[in-house]
Amino acid sequence: MTSTPLAEKIKALIRVNGPISVTDFFSLCLADPEHGYYQTREPFGRDGDFITAPEISQLFGEMIGIFLVHAWQRHGMPANARIVEIGPGRGTMMSDILRVVAKLAPPLYQSAGIHLVETSARLQDVQQETLAAHDGRIHWHESFDTVPPGFTLLAANELFDAIPIRQFVKTPIGFRERMVILDDRDELAFGVGVAGIDPALLPVDPGAVPEGTVFEIAPARQAVMTTLCERLKNSGGTAIIIDYGTMVTGFGDTLQAVLRHDYDPPLAHPGEADLTSHVDFQHLAEVAKANGVAINGCLRQGDFLYGLGIQQRVNALSEGRDPAVASMIRAAASRLADEGEGKMGELFKVLVVSSPAVDLLPFRPIPH
Numbered sequence: 001m002t003s004t005p006l007a008e009k010i011k012a013l014i015r016v017n018g019p020i021s022v023t024d025f026f027s028l029c030l031a032d033p034e035h036g037y038y039q040t041r042e043p044f045g046r047d048g049d050f051i052t053a054p055e056i057s058q059l060f061g062e063m064i065g066i067f068l069v070h071a072w073q074r075h076g077m078p079a080n081a082r083i084v085e086i087g088p089g090r091g092t093m094m095s096d097i098l099r100v101v102a103k104l105a106p107p108l109y110q111s112a113g114i115h116l117v118e119t120s121a122r123l124q125d126v127q128q129e130t131l132a133a134h135d136g137r138i139h140w141h142e143s144f145d146t147v148p149p150g151f152t153l154l155a156a157n158e159l160f161d162a163i164p165i166r167q168f169v170k171t172p173i174g175f176r177e178r179m180v181i182l183d184d185r186d187e188l189a190f191g192v193g194v195a196g197i198d199p200a201l202l203p204v205d206p207g208a209v210p211e212g213t214v215f216e217i218a219p220a221r222q223a224v225m226t227t228l229c230e231r232l233k234n235s236g237g238t239a240i241i242i243d244y245g246t247m248v249t250g251f252g253d254t255l256q257a258v259l260r261h262d263y264d265p266p267l268a269h270p271g272e273a274d275l276t277s278h279v280d281f282q283h284l285a286e287v288a289k290a291n292g293v294a295i296n297g298c299l300r301q302g303d304f305l306y307g308l309g310i311q312q313r314v315n316a317l318s319e320g321r322d323p324a325v326a327s328m329i330r331a332a333a334s335r336l337a338d339e340g341e342g343k344m345g346e347l348f349k350v351l352v353v354s355s356p357a358v359d360l361l362p363f364r365p366i367p368h
Contacts, residue, residue, distance in 0.1 A: 006035035006271030011182060019179035019191055022255065023220075026164035026275055031119075035271040038120050052158055053242070053301075053344060054093035057332035059317070061096025063308050064240065067360075068097065068153045069105045071238040074358040078151040078236070079111050086117040086144060087159040091130030097155070098134055114138045115147045144227060152237035154228065160243050160284070161276040163221045167255065168197045170213040175199075175206060178214065180267065188267040203249045214253035216277060225284050229291035232355040238296075241351045244344075245279030247298055254278035281349050294357035294366055302337040302345025307362025310337055 010028060014020060020028075030037050053060040072081060083101070085094050094116065102109040114137050118124050124140050131138055141147055167178035174196055181191035199206055201217060228239050257264040259273035266275060281298050288295055299307070314333045318326035339346040352360060359365045 004269055004271050006032055007188060009035060010270060014182050019181040019193060022167045022178050023164045025180045029270045029275045030162060037271055037274055052089055053336055056335055058096050059310060059313060059333055060336055061093040062100050063305055063310055064155055065097035065100030067240060067308060069101055071153060071360055072108050074360055081108060081112045081151045081153055082115055082147060083112045084115045084147055084152055084154045086156045088116045088118055088127055091127035093157055095130050115141060117141045117144050149235050152231055152235055154239040157242045160221050160279045163224060165216045165218045165277050168215045170209050170211050172211060175215060213251050215251050216254060222287050225287040226291055229288050229293040232293050233291060236355055238352060238354040242348060243279040244347045245281055245349055247281050247349060249280050249282045281351050284351055288353045293353045293355045296352040296354055296360045297363035298349055298351045300346050301348035301350055304350040304362060305337040
C-alpha cells in the first residue's frame, strides 16, 4: 500500500498514544496544518477531486440568490442585513447570489454587509479573485463568531458533510467506538475501542441490531448548528443548509473519501483525498427546534429547485441560444435537480430555518 506524509504522521501518533478515534482521524485528514487536505489541495472543479453544485452551473447560485431575496422580503426587508456564506469554496456561489441580489433587490445589495467564513488563506485568495467585482464590499472571517450581529441571511452548501463525526460499531458486548489502529502489517486499519454510546442516542433498541452495524453521531455538527440558530434567534434571519444526507436518523457507515472524482477507501490516502460523511438532517432539525428556531422544512434538492422555478430560469437562459449551448444548460439543470446516477436532486437535501417564523416558498406554510 502506498503511503502519504499524513499517514506516516498518524502512524507515529498511534505508536506513541495508541488508537485514535474516527473523529480525530477525520480532523487530521482535513485540517492538519502541515498535510491536511484543505491546506494543501485544490479540491474544487474538474481539475480537483469533486465538483460542487455552484461549479456545475450558475443556475444553482442564482436560485439560492432568489431564495435569499424572497426570505429578506418575507422578513420585512430590514436594512443593513448580513449576507453570510460559511465554507464558500472558490466564491462561485456567492458571486452568483450577489448578481441576482443586485438585480432583484438593489436596496438589499447596497445596504448589506457580505461576509465569508473561510479558514483557508489560500481559498480566501481564490475567493477574492472570484468576487473582485464586489471589491471593498466583502469581509472575510476565520470564525463565524466574528461576523457582526444583525439580521442574517445565511447559506451553507456542503459545509456539514466536512465536519467530523464519531462512529460506533455493534459488538457482542454492545456498541463500541470505532477507532483507527495499526494492523499486524503496520498499516492503518479500523478497530474497536472501549468507549460505548448512550443507548438513548440510538434510533432503535440496540439489541435488535446485527453485529458489525455502524452508527454515527456528530457532536461537532450539533455545535455548529446550535451556533447558527443562536445567531438567528438573537438577530433574526433565515439560514439555508444544503448537503447530501438523509432526512431520517438511521444506521450505516457513511464515511467516504473522494480522490480525483472517484471513491477511495477512507484510510488509503490521508491528506490527499477529501473525507466526508452523510449529514443527518433529522438531527439538525431537532437541534434547531431545541434552540427555538422555526423549521420551514427539509426538501430534496430537486424538489426545492423545481419548486423555486429552476425550469423557468432554464427556459429563459436557453431562449435564442445556440442549440448546443441550450442543451448544456438543460443538462446542468438536470444534474442539479433530477434523480439517478451522477445527479444531485435526490441525494442532496435542503433544510431552511428562520427566526422569527416566516412562511417561505417552496415550503409549506408554518403552522401558527
